[in-house]
Amino acid sequence: MNSVVLLFTFAFATVAYAAISEETLAEMMEKMITLAEECQKETGATQEDMTTLMQKKIPASHEGKCVISCIAKKTGVSTQDGHADIEATKKFFEKIKTEDEGFYNKVIEMSEQCEKEVPYDEDHCISAINFAKCAKEKSAQKGIKLPWA
8 A cells, every 4th residue: 555664664673673693684784775775876865864764763855755665665565656565575574584473473463554554645755654654653562663763
């Protein structure tokens, strides 16, 4: 229904909040950094936008918000038209499931809830931000700490 923030948020969330191996974390972080750099260029986001994201805040600029949507699309957890793809999300996080199934289940449950609750916006960047806000709320309820929360 909407563009998702899953990869961007959960890859970082695993660092301190789940029993994920250092090897898996390193792989995810490397991929996130590469994608963030690509998406910064593609969206025209400024360094200030990227710094804001790393400070766990939502950028004011539209381009900065679009970085999140771009990453979700590049990882496949969001379709190219900005809708969440829960099956692709499950597949993407399969490795985490083998390392911490409880965390994996919370992430998927949260994703499914937000997919149902967050209205789709034709502007994929706005959908991504709305999903991020939902994920922040749901993560607090489930005891998952997200890096931007």
